[in-house]
Every structure is written in structure tokens, then in C-alpha cells.
Amino acid sequence: MKKRISFVLNGDRVEADVEPHWTLLKLLRDVFELTGAKEGCGMGECGACTVVVDGKAVVSCLFPVMEVEGREVWTVEGLAERSPEGLHPIQRAFVEKGAVQCGFCTPGMIMSAKALLDENPHPTEEEIKTAISGNICRCTGYVQIIRAIKAAAEGGEDGGVESSR
Amino acid sequence: MKRYDYIKARSVDEAIGLLKEYGPRAMLIAGGTDVMVGVKQGKFSPEVLISLREIEGLNYIKADQGSLKIGALTTHRELERSAVIAERFGALKDAVDNLGSVQIRNVATIGGNICNAAPSADTAPPLLVHDAEVEIKGPGGERRMPLEDFFLGPGKTALSPEEVLLGFSLPWPPEHAASAYWKHSRRQAMDLPILGVAMYLEVELRDPDPLKRAQKEGASVEAQLEALGESDILCREIRLALGVAAPTPIRTKRAEEVLKGQRLTKEGLIELGRVASEEAQPRDTIRGAAWYRREMIRVLPKRLALRCLERIFRREER
């Protein structure tokens, strides 16, 4: 039997009729058609489903849908839509620093980065690594992702992870 | 997807009432990171999940009459950020710093970690070395028991089917005491420990200078142990707990006897490690071999002791 929940999604107040056993991931992908968050493992071990709930990064594949009631949820689509140029600075940094290859882990990475930078605008490299340690990437080797997050941080600079030609 | 109904309890009493009503058809859920995985894997098949998340008054970290109280619904993230935990309960800070991932820590609770009762629960060895007690409420009222007696087997606790864990009580440590936890794992994150070791150390600093100097200079573990031998530090109390070394997290009390009341030396710590490795009953699993676990139990306590001492020295300086 479906139950009604109401919450704030990407800045808008919304309602949905849900089955109590659903997860937040299923709600976002199947009902709201926000397919940015991905099911990479379904067990909370890869971070591809990461979204931000009440300011905190969570794995939506393990987030019971009934707990979404009354909360504020942000997804990668919302970040883009609510940014003046249709691209949030974190998203722009990911694009410009080579942090995106196959892109499957990217929405989750970006949301982990968003939660980090909202709380800690000037993270150290270690803090960045910790913030994304629950987001697995097979393509990039993480280096350019870390660079992108550094660049997106207020007045952040590249460097630390060296590269030369 | 497995189907179940989801009911939110607004109070502990309501949760107890729901547990009574639904009996074995129901399970409690807090942060959900263990329960949801268990349901998906078919380990649990509840018809009803009773959520504790809305319950107020179970999320706290507070000093209270000579002890530290931690509410069962406190998330690992909140523990990670707590200054008092970092200051006085270092082992617990070590454990939550590297538990799961940020996403997991944001919702997973310490109550859930303990009630899930995996032998690998990272918060268990730190709570054990701090002589934690658990506070429980059931239809018959409230009761307390030592955490040591709370674990009955892998995934099994002393909670009866209609009881709810309220929180933990840890005696406030004296001045020259500190604790540390070592999570021995293959990766730096998103990992379960091959072995977890926690130590609590309470000392009398008679002549700590040689070790203090060595640590300030960033000396190697070997050099620090030599310096320890040149120092005079008496061990008043020492507690050691292990994770993934037995069917439940355990204290190794025989090993503790080796150094209790003795001067701290490298040889003493080696002996302590040896006795602890024999007290433990590690198994061969796909996550690690028993011989390797025993070997780690043997060699790691030295490093934990040095870490505890480092923390004691740092507090002293402030």
C-alpha cells in the first residue's frame, strides 16, 4: 500500500506516493526521473548513488524512502539547474580538470564534493580524499578529481599531486 | 526488492510497544546501513521495519557525573566531530575516523554498529577498553550491563526481542590516561578490518623524558621502544580489546595482567602481545588468515602503547 511523503527536492517542495520498502535512489530514478544518481552496487559500497540530504552526503541506495519525509534533498541535476550558468562551479571544475571519463561515478563524486565544500570551503588534500573515499572510480585514478575539487574550493589551487611534461 | 512496511516510532516506549506487537516479524532500524544491506542480501526478512530515527533524546554526547554518556542514535559523523571524544576517548575517535565512508558515517549510528554485533565492529574494541556499559530499556523497565557481556556471538547480543538500546556510559578517564585503536586493513578507506586492536593505558610518569624526546624528533617505532626502555613510566592500568579475533569483540584480560602495575618496557609489550595472540581465537576467512591475525595481535600492541603515550604527553603539555 502506497504512502504519501512530502519533502524538498532540488529546492522545490514535492510530494510522492511511495511503497514503504523503496529506497531514496529508486524514488529519484523511477518516480522523479532524476537518473544522475546511479546504482553502482546497491550496497552502499561504491558511492555512485550519493546525494545530499539535509546537507549531508548519503548513499541513497540504503536510504529508506520513508525517512525522506520532511527533508531537503539535492541531486546533481539540481546543482546544475539552480546555478546561473546551468553549471555549478564544482561541475565546471570537474569538466575543466579532466575529472570525468566514463562519468558513471561523477554525479556521486560531485555531490560528495558539494557536501564537503559547503561545510569546509578550504579543505586540505587529505580532507578531500576522505570526503570522496566512499566514491569508487575505476577510470581516473582519482588524481584529476582531487584537482577539480581543489580548484572548485574557494580560492583553491591545484598542486600537491604532481604532474609534469 | 524485498517488501516490508516501515513504521516510525516517536518514542522509545512506542518502539517497545511495536516490537511487542509485531514480534519476530519486525526489526529495529536506525541509520539503516547494516539493516538495509542485510535485507537486500536476504540475511534479514522482516515484514516490518521499526524506525528509531525520529526518537528524540537518544542522540547525545555528554559528560554526566564522572562518566561520558553517548546516546545510541549518535551518528559516527557526530562522534568524529566531537572534541571531547577526540580529547579523552582517542580509540573511539580512531575507530569512527575510518569507519565505512563519509556517506555511511553520516547516517550510521553507534547503537546500530554495536547491536549489529559483527566481530569486526570498529566501535566495539574502543568501547570495551573504556569499560563501557550499555543502557537498555524494555517492557520491564531500564537496565545496565557491561558491554563485555553484551556480545553473545556473531550478530547476537543480550538484547531481548522487545528491548531497545538507549546508549553507552563510559567512565571518565583520569589525567594520565589515553586510548588508541588500530584498524588493520588492506585499503585506506571503505574497508573492514582484517584485525582491530584497541588499547587503554593509564600511567604514572616518573621519568618520561627519553621517550618524549624521541617522539618529538619523529623517531622510528624501534627507536621509540628503545627510548621507552630508558624512561621510567609505570603502567597503572592497561586494557586491550580485539576485533575479528574471536566470535565477538573481546578483551584479552590475561594479556592485560602482564603489564598491570609494571614499568612499561619494550619486552613487556612484546610479552603482552604474545599472550594476547594466544588468548585470541582468530579464524581463517576470505578476509584474512588466522596465522596473520595472530601475528598482528602479537606485534601491534607496542605501537598502540606508543600512540597512547604520545596522547598523554600532548595533553600534559596543554
Next chain:
Amino acid sequence: MEELRVVGKPVPKKDAYEKATGRAIYIHDLKLPGMLYGKILWSRYPHARIVKIDTSKAERLPGVKAVLTGYNIPEIRFGFYKDNTPLKKGKVYAMRDEVAAVAATDPEIAEEAINLIEVEYEPLPAVFDPEEAMKEGAPLIHEEHGTNVLKLPWKLVCGDVEEAKKGSAHIVEDQFRVTWVTHCCMGTSGCIAHFDPQGNLTFYSITQIPYLAQRDFQEALKALGLGGKKVRIVQTTIGGGFGSKLDTHAYEYIAILLAWKTRRPVKIVFTREEEFKYTSPRQPAIIRISQGCDREGRLTFREVHMILDNGAHTSWGATTPSVMMMPISSLYKVPNVLYTAKCVYTNNTYCQAMRGYGNPQATFAIECSMDQLAEAAGIDPMEFRLINANEPGETTPQGFKVSSCALKECIEEVGKRLGWKEKRGKRNGRGVGMASLIHVGGGARVYKSDGCGTIIKVDDFGKVDVFTGASDIGQGADTVIAQAVAEELGVPVEDVTVIMNDTDVCPWDVGVHASRTTFIACNSALGAARKVKAEIFKLAALVLNEPEDELELKDRTVFSRRDPEKRIDLGKLLRGAHYRSQGKMIMAEYFYDPDTVMLGKDFKGNFSKAYAYGTHGVEVEVDTETGQVKILKYVAAHDVGKAINPMLIEGQIYGGAMMGIGYALTEQMIFVEGDMKNANFLDYKILTAKDVPPMESVLIEPWEEYGPFGAKGIGEPGCVPSAPAIANAIYDAIGVRIKDLPITPEKILKALKEKEGGGA
């Protein structure tokens, strides 16, 4: 040479915007109207006779539209050895064998239906070790073959190894083992099969070989009575490849069969557990190697014999020897080579292509052995490598014509950046090690064709559409092709759109493998772009009244070199050409297929137009009490010819290196009696962001004359030398050599104890 505007610049990946805003559509995100969901039932035994399958309960479940078994489908055989069928009949050969499949109106019903299928098995004796499987009396996996050893011709003979042994001053011999690791693409496998009312198939796919898959499926359609019908492959955004999609797989045929049975689109998507257990991983190998050198340290011979666990059926893992020959014969100058490989059936999983395609496995053995030989000869390992380094212009014993080669520079860069001389030889728990690689860098003629087609059309506004047969699997093909065309046509890279991923629209390409895409697809695109440019200049010559050879095209403008005032905006020129009587449309096509040859029956021949080299160096610290290895510094130097996009190249290098470090230290699939026990990200130890060591990437650009703008391939080299570089560094640190991957703390601790205990 003129300054390049776009090539050589860190242009952001073209589809990064869609991906970063969550708008890219992967197979998991795609829904078609009326779509059904397919699910597969796998075997419960590693080797068993199928006695009975009862699907009646599943068929009766409301919402179930089709139930298939090996008994109600036509005979379809796939895999190059033709020993595999989509659903098994008669017996199951491995835990990963497909036994039945359903299609239902939603995924939950499909899952329930699978659990209602009752299969009765009669277990048979099984064998999980290839050396056991070769013995007399071992259970036969495919009885009709009469043997567990595959009939494959893997043997390479160059010169005379026996003679060379006599002339060697130093010889070393040893055995190395590498085990199963898997791709771990973040996007799991999946597809949607859809027939139109006339029986033509559209297949939404994540394949890396659209045109070869098209051919495979066309073959399969014949069995359905649909011979002559069309197959269209449409690729969605692909969530990672790394070689996992270079073959066609059982689940794809199953989706096609379900779609035909139900006459509705059928989607199959794997869960992560299914991805780990039921897809084909990297080929393991047991490698015996012996090498020798003369008194001056010059290599005299290299002899390698391998046993490959082929698993229960055959996929590309069985052809990895054809690539392993490359480093065996051509990594360093070694005049005499002997190589044999045996592929043996077992009841284990079977293997596919995975980044490097056998090269990482072979290079692990070769480069560890090189260090052993250097030690025997009393020569520093870096020095030893320089003595034997390949050079530009040489032809290797296997017949490879090496054009550009910067191996020496790579070795020296690594040595310099690691502080080799200062750090080497201390044996105090810290050490340095290095290893090099050779890989194909100019395509690879592993099939009869190594070609790629491009069609370019320019619209009325000067915007360029490039239709290419190449695919993007995250590596950046979409971007480098755009850069190459933009450079040639003098337009901004934003004006170039690369269209790929649809066999109805794009010209033929053999596939995304062998690190060939930049080299082949860009050369193809350049060929078409030059034709387009020539057409544009023909038009402009008339309009500007200037000879064609005086014309230039830059910044969307055609102008005369000798009289720059004579100029016209590109869009205006094109509109003028189009909107008039007997108007013209500018389009060109080009099929680039280099003048390389397939390897002959003796496995010799120049099968790539260029070869890529590189060296990785590592500094490690080993905790001798716990056996744990910490990487203090990792340097990757790559000879890339020319970096068309340095930012994307670095992405390949860092990604490859982290994959290589995982291969060396933490990753392994753990099987018990053919069943994978660590089929999740918690227990399969893929590395996290916190595991990234300090890494330095060095791009060496000697410029490859056959490459587009001088470029060579880079997709695979990044993960090839990591394991031996790390193993060599560990040896330098603590004097023990671990010869089977992964190098876990347990193995190191055990080896240290044996050494202390007076062992070898």
C-alpha cells in the same frame, strides 16, 4: 612547425558537461515503451548434468511473458572457439553458466520468477586447476573435444634459444603466477534488445565492438529464421570498458532471444554481484621464464612457457598469448626468443580482454626476471635496462618496425625523478624499482581489418559534423577526434560535433581495443577533413579569385596567404555554394586502414604502425612487522608520440596506474570450487581515493611520423608495468621477491620469516 591552436591543449572532454550534470543516458537509464525486464538463472554447480528443468511455476506467475531454457531455444554458438551457447543444455560447465532466463513486466516479478524455476542437477567431478586438468584421467570439460587442452597454435620462435644459452654468461630462471582480477566498470553490464515488426533488430548496447557485434548477432538471427534481417547497434553512454566489452556475451543473446519470443523490448541489467560473478575477468597465467645475457649485460635469449586456465568456455582470454608475444619478443633488444602457451579447460570462470590484453601478465614476469638477471650479472637494474633498451628504427625479432621510440628517455626520467642512485640498494625497508613496457601504439591488425571510417559534413554555418566508427568508452575519443578535425579545418573545437555509437549512421570501425582509437580514428578523421578542406578551397578559389594552393583556413575564415585582404567567412562561403542552381553540399568520407599486416602463421609481422613505450618507477616503504607496503612515490613516464590532449592522456595514465597498483597489491577474485566469494566492493579490494600515492606523470613526445599530429596510443600502457615496478622496489627494500600477485602483506611477512629462518 606551426603553432597548433587546438591540438596539444587540455580541451575538456566533450561529453563531460552531460555527465557532470547527470544528463548522460547510460543503459541503466534507458527505458523503451512496453519494455520488459529480463533476468538470468545461473548454475548452482561448477560441473553437473542438467537432469530436469521445471519452469511451470515461473511461467504461471502473472507478469511473466517468456521463460527460456537451453531446451526451447535454437542452437546458437558464440565465442571464437564456438564452445559456448546462451543457455546451457545437457550440462553446466561452471558456476557462471546460464541455465534459464525470464522476461517480465517489472524487475521484481522477473526476480521472483527466476526463483520459481526448479532445476535438478547431477553433480559431476570438477577440476579447478589447469595443471590438474591436463593430467590423464582428469574430468573432461567439453567431452566432445577428447582433451582439456585447446587446439591453439601459440608458439613463437625467433633465432635459436638453445644456442644462445650456450653463449650466455648469466642465466636466470623462475616461475611467476598471476590470478584473476576484474574490470570493475562502475556501470554494470546491460542491454536492450528490440525487434521491429519486420524482424530487424535494434540492440542498445555498451559494446566496444559495434560492427563486430553486429556481425555476431546477424549470425545468431539466422538461427531464429531471420537470416538477412538487419541489426542496428546503438551504444548508450558507456560506464567503463577496459576491454570487458570486446566480445559478445551470453546475456546479450539471451536478451535478443527474449525480445524475439515476446515481440517486446527486453532489458537485462546486471547487479554488482552478477557483474563480479558472471562476467569475464582478466586472464590468469602460470609463467615460467628464463633469460640470459652476455658479460656486457646484453640480453642473449628469453624463453617463456605459460599455462593459461581457460575456464569452462572460450573467450578472448585464450588469445592473450598472441599479445603476450609482443613484450616477450620486443621489450628490450633480445635476439633469441622461444615462447609457448597452453590454454586448458577447467570448471572455473573464463576470461576476456582486459586493459593490456596479456601484456601486464607477461611484463610482470619479464621485468621481474630482468631485475633477477641484472643482479646475477652484477649490473644496476636501471643500467641493465638502458643497455638493452629499444631504439627508433629497429625491427624486432617478431618483425615489429619500431618507428618512434623514447624508451631510453623514459627510463632516465624515471631514474632521475625517483632519485635512483641515492635510494637504490639500501635494503633498509625502503627501496626503488622500475619496469618498462612496450605496447602497440599505432593500431593493431588483430583482425583482418584495422580500419576506421569517417564521414564529415559541414553545414551552412560552418559547423562540422564528424561521423566516426570509433566509440568513446570514457577515454576521450569524442574529444581528440574533434580536436584533430578542428585543427585541420581551422574552426574552434566547439564547432565540431562527433557523432558515434550508431551503426545505422556511422561508418565501420573494427572496435575500441589495442589503444588504437586516437591513432586510427584521428588519422581517419584527418583524411576526411583534408578532403573537405580541399572542397572548401575549390569553392573559395572561385569566389576569391585566388589559386587553391594560396588559401588558408583559420578561425572560421578562408583567406589568401599572399593577400590576406581576400577573405570570406566559412559559413557565408558554404551558404553561397549551397543556395543556388546546381548547388553543392560539402561532405567527404575516408577509410583509414594502415599498411600493417596480420601476424603470420609464425606470429611474425609488423601488425601495428607504431609502438608505444614507457617506464614506471616506484619508491616503497615496507613495514617488516606487518608486511604492509606503502608507496612513497610513483613516477610514470610514457612515450606518447605527441599529446593531442595532455589532460586526457594524464587521465589514462593515472587511471591505468591505479589499476596497476591494485593489480600488484590488493586485487584478486577469490574462488572456492569455482564460486566467487568476494563478489562485492567491500571484499574485492579496488583502491579508493585515500589509497592514491604521490604520483607524477611524465609525457615524452618524440613525435611519431605515422601518427595524427605525431600521436601514439596510451589507453592500455598505463597499467602494464606497475606490478613488476612495485615487486622490484619491494625486493630492493627488503630482499624478498614475491612472484605471485597480488603482493599481499601476508605473502611478504611469510617470505621475510622464511628468509630469517635461513630459508632460500
